[in-house]
Each structure stands twice: as C-alpha cells, then as structure tokens.
Amino acid sequence: MSRVTSIRRPPAGYIETLLAEQPKLPTSPLMGVNQLRSKAVDHLATLTLPTKRDEAWRFTDISALTKLLFQPVSPVISLENIDVEHFYLEEATTRLVFVDGVYASELSIITEESGVTVVKLPSADATHAELIESHLGRHVDLEDNVFATLNTAFLHDPALITVSRNTAVIDPIHVLFIATQTGVASYPRCLVAAESGSSVTLIEDYVALHDETYLINSVTEIALADNARVNHIRVQRDSGEAFHIANCSVSVGRSSNYQSVSVALGAKTSRYNLNVLMDEGAECAVDGLALIADSQLADTHTCIDHSQPHGVSRQLHKCIVGGKAHAVFNGNIRVRQDAQSTNSKQSNGNLLLTEKAHVDTKPQLEIFADDVKCAHGSTIGQLDNEEVFYLKSRGLSDSVARNLLTYAFGAEIIDRIPIPSLKRKLEQAVLEQTSLLL
C-alpha cells in the first residue's frame, strides 16, 4: 500500500506507531476476522486523526490522547472470580468477561439456554462464518471513522451473540470489559444479531481495577431483523484517567424495537458515537446520562436515521456536570425523503453544578420528508433555588438538599434500566459521585 501519500496526517506517526504492533496479533481461527483486519490496516493508510477543526470533534480535544504511546496488552494476568465478582450482576445468567480486551473463559458463563448462541472463543465453526460474513463490520462506518477502523485492525476476541427466530431471551446477557493494565490500548468488540421475532437484553459494561491511564477503543454492532426487540444497556465506569472512545451502530429492522440506556461516569475523556438506522415501522428509545466532574470530558454524538416510513424515535439525554468538567451532546435526527409519517422526539437536559462546568449542546434536525412530526428541546440550568430552599425548609442541609436534587435529575434515566441490581449499583454510584461533584 502507498502509505507515503498520506503526508498531511497530524500528529505524525501516531497511527503507524499503533499499527507497528498489529502484525504481532495472533491469527484468528475465524477466517472472516483475519480478512476484516487486513482490510482495515490497508484502509488506515488513507485516514487521519480528527482535530478540533473537524466539525464532529469541535468541542473534544484528543491531542492529549495522541501524545501518549499506548502499548498492546501484555499476556493477561489471570484474575480470580473473587477479584471481580462485585461487578457481576445476579440477573445475568450469561456472562462474557474480557480482561483488557482478551476473552477470559474462566470468568465467563455461557449457558446452553435455548435460542441464544454465544460463540465460545477461540472457536471456528461454519455457523459463525455466516454470522461474521453478514454482520461483522457491516453496520459500523469503516469508511471515515478512524477509531472504528483501528478497532477493526486489532480485532481479536469479539463477543458474538445470536438470538434465534421467535426466541424471547428473558435473562439479560452481561458483557463485562475489565481494565487491569496501565498504558495499554484495548479494542473491545461486540456483535449482537437478533433474528426475526426475537428479543434480548444486553448489558455492555466497562469497569477498571485501578485509576491509571489506558485507552479503550470499542465497537459494538447490533442488528435487529424484522419484529425483534433489543434492550441495550451501556455503562462506562472506566478509570478517571482513561480515554474511552466507542462506536456503536445499530440497524433496526422492520417493525423492530431498540431501547437503549447509556450511562457515562468514568474516563478523563470519553466519546460515544451511537448511530441508529431505522427501517419501516421501527421504534427506538435512546436515553443517556453523563455524570462527570473534575476535568472530565464526556462527549456523546448520536444520529437516529429514519430511512423508511412510519418510524418512531424518542431520545432523552442528560448531563450532570461538576468541577470544571465539560459535557458535549450532539443529537442528530435525520428524516429521509421516503421516511413519511416519522415521529421523533428528542430532549436534552443539562445541569451545571459549578461556575466552571460547561456544556456544548447541538440538537440537529435534518428533515427531507413532508409528513413528519419532530420535536426537540434543550435546557441548560442550575439547581432550582426554590427547590433547594423547599428542601432546606424541611430541615435538610444545603449539601444534602443539592445532592438529592442532583440525584433526582439523573435518576430519571437510571430508572429506565430494567435490571434491578444494576439500577441499585448505579444509583449508589450516582449518589456517591454527586457528593463529590460540588
């Protein structure tokens, strides 16, 4: 490949430096994976890292990230259940654990529940070849998205989940990514294919065992065939020094229903791109909460793309920003010309807890059809003094009153998570964090 042509790439050599380690990856037993990888490596030669001059990265400066040299992960230190079981969820009977991006079979549980197929890694099987061929790398943008392409170049242990036709999987599937090493880059990858008439709940969960710097560059692809339902819960509680860059692409088939709640608590700099492509009669609810303090930055970019008629989408994104943290929300609703009778509602609420906290919010409606209903609203505010006063008049201290109101603001999102134990954990985390935020 003619790598020499890409002369305008700043900062020089970052991608090459990362890629230098790529050939050391062991060959995957899944043929499709190896092909995808080498295609991605080739394509990276034509891509550059985004800067603040790119509209999509205007508010998110990643120059700090590019100054660091992340190493590939070392052979995994083996963890015992006892080290990490506080991250486990009692409701989840299927659990896939990845330590620094590497599959840990000894921590995982794959039940033989009817209807769900979880590819046991490392493994090679004709049915997986079919799944990989039709879905892996087919939903995420690998044209212009340098991070998704990097993830694909380093693809090794993808979580591959299929739910077969007309199967309702009751218990949630927990996919847990645990960071243990410092200074490393890991590339989690997740693929869920929900076949026609099926339903499933997926929990994508990022946690850390330390407070040091590392990079998570993850890609998740979710494909819903006709009439399927997927409940997707995403929790990012990385270390406060980590970089977390994630791309999630969802294809919602005819009359299918996608519900997602994403919560960002950790990372020094995080960026979450969520793209949802809606087919005829599809419905989605996309909710998010970013709760950040100190000098954290949490950037959420979503695009709900109505390509066919009769789609319904609803979105509520909230940011609670303390310290001198910075939240970014860019919510794009696209209604293409054929997408008549689309009904879309987006709201964005922001709570600034300090003078130095700030938020950049940009709702965008792009409408090309003439029979549609779209609503968007955005609020930026501080805690309502009347409400604080009311609580104080009932005997609460100023800080307790403020914590309670802050908590209530975020609880509206957390309440939408249908997993009681996870909800409790997050509520606890929010309560702890709110007292630190001020």
Place this chain on the structure above:
Amino acid sequence: MINKESKTILEVHGLHATVNGVEILKGLDLTVKSGEVHAIMGPNGSGKSTFAKVLAGHTAYEVTAGTAMFEGQNLFELAPEERARAGVFLAFQYPIEIPGVANSQFLRLTYNTMQAQRGNEELDPLEFDDYVRDKMKRLEMSPNFLDRSVNEGFSGGEKKRNEILQMALLEPRLGVLDETDSGLDIDALSVVAHGVNELANKDNAIVLVTHYQRLLNYIVPDFVHVVDNGRIIKTGGKELALELETRGYDWVGVEHQAANLATVTAGAA
C-alpha cells in the same frame, strides 16, 4: 368454525389492481364464508397489504379487472365510507394520528355513524362512555386512552389495540386485519389476539394479513393462503403456516413454479 349453514360474505374473482401504474395484484381469487378465519401470508411486497387496502377502497389503488362481491353487493361500486358502513372493517397496519381530537370523540362519531346506518339508537356521550369502557376492559386498555388524542403518542402496541377496540365497537361483518401483529411483543400480541378471538362468531368473518406465523399460534385460521406476485399460489389449513415457518416462502414459490411447469408440460403434451 366452518359449518354448513354458513353464507358467503366475500367473493373475489380475478382481481387485478395497480398503484401508480404498476400492477400489484394479478388475478387474485378468494371466497370467505361466515364463521371463517382466513390467514393471508406472503413475503414483503407480495401484494397482501395491497389486497386489504383495495377491499377497503384506498384511492391510491386502481382496480383494473376482477370483481369483489360483499354480501351480494358489488364492493367496487361503493365509496370507502359506504363499504365501512356496509360492514367492511380494516384494521390498519399504520393507524393515523389525529392531534387535538379526543379518542372518545372519534370513537363515538364512528360508532354513531354506524348505528345510524343500521337504524339503531345513537348513544349520547355518557351512555357511550359506559359502553366503550366495558369494551376497553376486555382489551386491557386503560380508560385514559379515551381522553388522549386519537393515536397520538400511542406506542405501536397501543395503536393496534385501539384498532381492535374500533372493530369491537363497529361489529363488522368482515374484519380485515393488516399486519396487526407486526411490532407487537408477546404480551401485546396475546391481548390483541384474545380481543380478535372474542369478536369472531358464526355470523362474521376475519381475514388476517400477516407476514409471520407467530400470530397464528393465537388466532387459529381455518384457511391459510400464500400470496406471491399478486396471486394466491397455495391454500391449506393451519399446518401450512407452520410449514412456511420452517421452510420459508421460497419453498412455496419453488413448488408453485414446479407445479406450473408440470401444468405447462402436461398442456404441451
């Protein structure tokens, strides 16, 4: 529920229909008798939803050939509202939203229109309220759907229930359900199906237009028809649906082609 005394409700012969000049229905035949439940299945784009809309008289579709007799009347001579008043009910795949018009107001207007047509007493708002609440209870619908605008902000499942509620109020002779099952989760599906089963009796008939076999676990059809390329290419009992589920629509298509080929060969011979 097939019985000897049953009367013919609908008789369709050689139906051809076009939309924007493109022929979608290409010679469809169907006879429906009272007390029967028919399922019309087929892949997306086969023409099954078009058939439902043509029966109800959607103006975007032009009937170019064929007949449809409904209880002795030529359906194609009637305006859409006259067909409705005569007892043809279509449960829409995508019911429209009417902001600012209370559901109760709309339901009462349609109910009274039908009552007037049948020479029955119309109901005032209070009487109607009692009447409709009872029907809603059976469909596990909360009464607050009465005060909300028609279908506005309803979820997919709620819209479908509202359609079946209208069917329950209007008591049609022929109920055509266009993809009523799509977008429903299992719970909603069983409630809707239960509502439909309650409405089916020996004097009326139901035509279910659906892509999936799933619905037929709840509403058991007497006949299953497979539509492909604008015609019914196979008819069978409820077991046909199960076979379609396991073998896919392509199987019928292939078999149909083979049969056609056989006929042609036979003819040639």
Place this chain on the structure above:
Amino acid sequence: MSEVLQDLVNRPYKHGFVTDIESDVAEKGLSEDTIRMISAKKDEPEWLLEFRLTSYRAWIKMEEPTWANVHYPKIDLQAISYYAAPKQKPKLESMDEVDPELLRTFEKLGVPLHERMALAGVAVDVIFDSVSVATTYKDKLAAVGIIFCSMSEAVKEHPELVQKYLGTVIPTNDNFFAALNSAVFTDGSFCFIPKGVKCPMELSTYFRINTEETGQFERTLIIAEDEATVSYLEGCTAPAFSSNQLHAAVVELVALDNADIKYSTVQNWYAGDKNGVGGVYNFVTKRGLAKGVNSRVSWTQVETGSAITWKYPSVVLLGDNSVGEFYSVAVTNHHQQADTGTKMIHLGKNTRSTIVSKGISAGRSSNSYRGLVRVGPKADNARNFSQCDSMLIGDKSGANTFPYINVRNNSAQVEHEASTSKIGEDQLFYFAQRGIDAEAAVSMIINGFCKEVFQQLPMEFAAEATQLLGLKLEGSVG
C-alpha cells in the same frame, strides 16, 4: 376525493360587498403637505404633527424590507390615498345619528352597533376606512375609569396619556411600515385601564376598509396600569376589489406592574380571488411591552384573510417574572402568502414565554412561521416553549419554519417542537374506513389541529373562528 377537498376550501368570501356611502377621500400621494393636511383635518396639537413629521423624515430614508418569504410587485406608495372617511357629522352624540347605510353595513357584517343589540358584555369601537365611526358602552366603561375611544378623540380628550405612551413601544423609526404608519395614521382605538381596574367586559375594535385604492393606517394604543387587566379583540374585513389595498397598522401595548393584556385578532381581510387578483396587503407591526413586574402580554390571532400577511406580534419582557404569549392560526389558500410569527425578547429575570403557531396551507399558497426568541445576558432563568405545526392540504402549497434562537444567558431553558403534517389520501381513507365522509373528516382534523389556539380566544369569538375556518377550508383537500 380531491374535488371534495377543493370545494371545501373554496367557499366564497362573504364580506366582499361595497357600501355605497359618500366619502371624503384625500388626493393620492404622500408628502409633508399630505401629513400637514391629515393633521389639520383632525385638528391635532403641534406635538403630534411633529411626531408625524419626524416619522416621515425617518421613513423617506428607509428601504422597504425584502427578507420576508413573500413576493409581490413593488407598491407605489404615491398611488394611494392616505385619508378616506365617510361624510358625516363631525361628532356623534348617539348611535341613532350614525348613517343608516353604515349601520346596515355593520349589521350585515355581524358587528353590533346598537348597544341593545350588542353581544352581552362586548364594547365595540368601529373603524370605517380611516376613522372611528362609533364606540359602544363608553359610559359604562367610564364609570369604572376606563377610557375606550377612538385615537382621534383620545388625542383631544387625553393628550397627556397619548403623548406619554405613543411610540414608546414601537419607535417611529422601528421599521419601514411602522414609520409610514407613524407619519400618516388617521385613527384607531385607544384604551386605558387605570390602576387596579379589571375591565368588566371584552373590548373590541372592528376594522372595515371600504374605499378602493385607500391605505388604511390605524394606530392602536392600549395601556394597563398596575394590577389592571383587559381582554381586547379586533376583527377586520374588506370589500372584494381587483386592486390591492395596503393596511399598515401599528398596535402598541403597555402593561405595568402585575397588569395583564390579552389581545385577540380575527383577521379576515379580502384575500384576493382564486387567481390571486386583488386582496389586502396586511403589513402590520404589533408589539407589547411587559414593562412591570409580573405583567403579562398575550397575543392570539386567527389569520385567514389578506393576499399577503407580514406580521409579528411581539412581546418585550422587561419586567421581572413577566410573561409573553403568542397563539396563532394562519390559514392560506389559493395564492395567499403569509409570513408571520412573533418575537419574544427576554430582558427581565424569570421571564417566561410561550409560542404556539399553527399554519395551514392549501391551494398554491405559501405559509411561513418566522420567530425569534432572544434571551439577554441579564435575563436569568428565562424560559421559552415554542411549538410550530404546519399542515399542508394538497401538494401544491408550501410551509416553512424559521425559528431564530439567540440565547446569551446559560440559565435559559428553550424548547422547540415542530411538526409538518398533511391532509391527504391516507388521512381521509382512515376516516372513510370508519364511515366518516371527507367533509366531516377535514373539519375534525383542522379543528383538532387548531384546538390549542381556539381555546385562547374569548368565548364569543371562538365559535366565530371555528366557523370562519370551516368556511375558508371547505372543499380544499385532495
């Protein structure tokens, strides 16, 4: 089905007749002399003549605005007569002295001039071409201290009030048409609600253009002092002429501490024929100043007439905790063009505004919403909610929404909702499938669509507006 819809929209304009009445019409054209003539005819004080001349001098330096989404040939402002009045006794002592032809005109229009015939609880001021011809219930209102009269009379009887407030909300050089109005306005309504008084009845002004090639430039000023409240309604009609009449009114509202002004308009000027010939150019500047703390200014408009509408009733939210509201239904058909909306300027703390705009376009008409929400740097905790819904009837009409949001204080909460819907085949088919015919379906859809705005109208007029819309749109859907 499309024919049914067309018939539904195309009911004829029933106010299109001309009254045969002797009028005093000024020579066409505009100069300082015209202004001196108007002022002299009205026997005005020197300060008012100065006000007019200052405005005129500002106006001649201004350019006619072109940013609105409307298209029309340039108006020759020298080809218009700036004064027309029915020849009558200079001052009427009682209703019985009104020209019987005039009384018949207003009876035909459904405007009650005889107090005994009047709708219970509505006082009416009637403006025929440029002058006020009658005001009902004056004495009853005077008993509680309310002044409700024509602007000309107010200038004579209460010059100090007029001088204190005139041009304070809309400066004489605010915009091209407001400056023109300030130079040449002939009459209009004046209303003053003193401190602590709740106006006991609806006040109403009825505007009628009768003479062809006349400009109508009325000027309305309403002042509600501390704790005062008033609800005011204006109605407008004009004969069907093949030429275009210019209507460039200015309305100023001032609400002091805790005062509440509700201003409703049912505008049904002649809209031109179905080919777009004739009709009124309605270029109006309306603005309310919510000056005092906790004050409220609320605009409700039902705009169905005029060939071209260019109108943005606005509220300047100066007082802390003040409230601004704008509820609008604008209907256009045939070749009508409307560019209408509002401005909510938040300057005080805790100010709140609500905008609900419903645009319905049929035929080949064009209907635009243009609105500005501005939150100034000192306007802590400002809130705005805007909802702009458009409905298209048929496929040759157009709708546009231009919301401008300018927020300079980050405690603001601004929400915007928009929808575009259609009355087309699918909607009518759904109704038909439930046994409901197209006419009933259209009326139900339209009334549902406009419900939030009609609810804001005074009760007496809500029915009128509903009916007006029914007439306007009968037969329009395809």
